[in-house]
Amino acid sequence: MRLEWLFLSLVAVSVAASVAVVNGQDELPLAAPCNATACDLPNCQCSSTDIPKNLNARNTPQFVTITFNGAVLITNMMTYRRLLYDRSNSNGCNIGTTFFVRHEYTNYQDINELYNRGFEIALNSITHRAPQTYWAEAPYEDLVKEFADQKILISHFANISIDDIKGVRFPFLQTAGDASYQLIKDHDLLYDSTWATVNLQDPGIWPYTLDYASIQDCQVQPCPTASLPGVWVSPLITWRDLQGFPCSSVDACAFVPDLENEQAWFQFFMTNFERHYLGTRAPFDLSVPEGYIASYPAVYRALDRFIEFLTRLPDVFLVNERDVIEWSKNPLDIEEYLEQNCTTVESTVCDEKFCPLTSEHNDITYYMTVCSECPETYPWLGNPLGEAPSSESTESSETTESYETTDSYESTTILSHDSSY
Template structure:
């Protein structure tokens, strides 16, 4: 019965999407009188709610990309138990792709209070695959992955709200159309090197974006609903932008703990002493776990953030919630800590599983019944 409900839902979503695509209009210059929170926000660097910088909570977004498995779970576990100065657990967002992901461990991350978001089923190359991805392709990669992630990790589907396209390669209007159809809230794939100081705040696509397009094609249509969570780039030691911390070319030596700590602080302070747009620490786990000096600097940096009364490490969904209802530092610190319903997991080891896209056989750890074949695009449940 559960499979029948899932398949029916996917068919209904496709029908709704086809209707939505026929009604796309070119986005026009933002009308601030009409574009009002909580549903609409023009792209810009002004602080929401008219707050002064000193009264604005500095939101920090720590995110990790790619599969969750036994190779990286120990580093992720080292972050359990951290709390912001208000006493609430920190927020972290994991943008998870399907291949080589251990869904039992995804369930564990969810139950420890972290956000699970989407990073596609295939994460495939070449990059041009994503640049030219149609609505249908993005639905198969992300819309279907939302159901896949919820099913195999046994986590509530309504908690899966964010997405990030592999290689940060924009796909024009198609990914944002999919977000509307698939029930996703925000995208965090779009870097900006132009709106860094002051930083660009999250916004909606009701009207034309003013954000620079570093990885075209970028959206051009009016698509009310989805939020853009801009990736405000870091600046490396020679002034070049880098979207991911591990993508910074001119950076401290990997053995220089103090240099790395200062590098992190310099990029953080630009936002903290500026307009306090959300500060992103976007990274792949390997950089931290394979370099002890960077790991120590990272721990020192998080300790400092967690000691500041006006800094809050939050997940992507919480950042969007704040955008919809801006609060002062004091108000934000007084709000209740987020609550989450525990998602049970009865772990099963599945395999070896044959795959349609390769001759490799896979093993999977899941929280539900085992698939018949390795799940993949066009067969996300492996039936």
């Protein structure tokens, strides 16, 4: 019995030394260095700059992901329709785009339209509140309200399948470390597209899972340290501006071409793309806020030309972020990839309703367009379906926390200062 007790005590000490704490609450096992022998696709992938399945670079599809962050509005839908609709890759499949949606001000009829076009709808939080430290320090329970509830909110009001909402990009590119990725694991999400890398951009790092410790640099702390099997990371490989400084999106670059010089902007897009295309072909993320390209016609024209150029290349494919993760689970060379059927979605109907709603959290009247019955009140944190408040919640409404949301927040980090995230 004494030897058995000693053995159990040693095991307990070993376990205690190998756990990560999630916001001072739940304990998770610390991730060990990746064991390539034990980490097998489709469910596990080591973090690496090596091309998956040891494919030759010239036989590897070059994936390009166009991503937009923020609210989807009637005004920016005009840009999306002009820029994205009725374009096909060289394999005949429609191009993809991922929209990381912020709830406030979003028009859910437009979300339904984008979804029916085959574009991916992903999460960017309900409140998108400032300051950035809120997201760094957010308890797990708050993250559930921001993102797991947002899945319910979007699915209900846009009338789209909740099972098709799989991606997350945290506001200001700021995660809460392990808690953020535990949220993904617990709530039937698939991947995160928040974690930016400066050190692993040439060659670029490929998507990987968090079964084991990541080799990726942590530019915006905290980053995950726990073992979270099956949670995928879609790394944000930073761009380089004209002076070589890293930037996580086009409008976050400090040194850019003249905003009226279309050709210079086209070349700027090409230079960053070619670092991937002429290298190991790690996925290339193109994140440009709609407001930026709408404000500068020359930038819009350059981007339009650039997208058209990419669609003519036989080994380049503009796809949704989720499509890259699905390919990463089962890497195919170009010839095999071209034999795959195009991804399709089952279209859903939007029975449009226009709903003027006064919000309980700030007393602002929102004009919400939905594909369902109008909610009783403006959906918000803790009430994603906008249900009528109970008498108990009404009595305590005077103590309701005020939420500061922002369209122009500036961080101290070069990777997340841009309000588009």
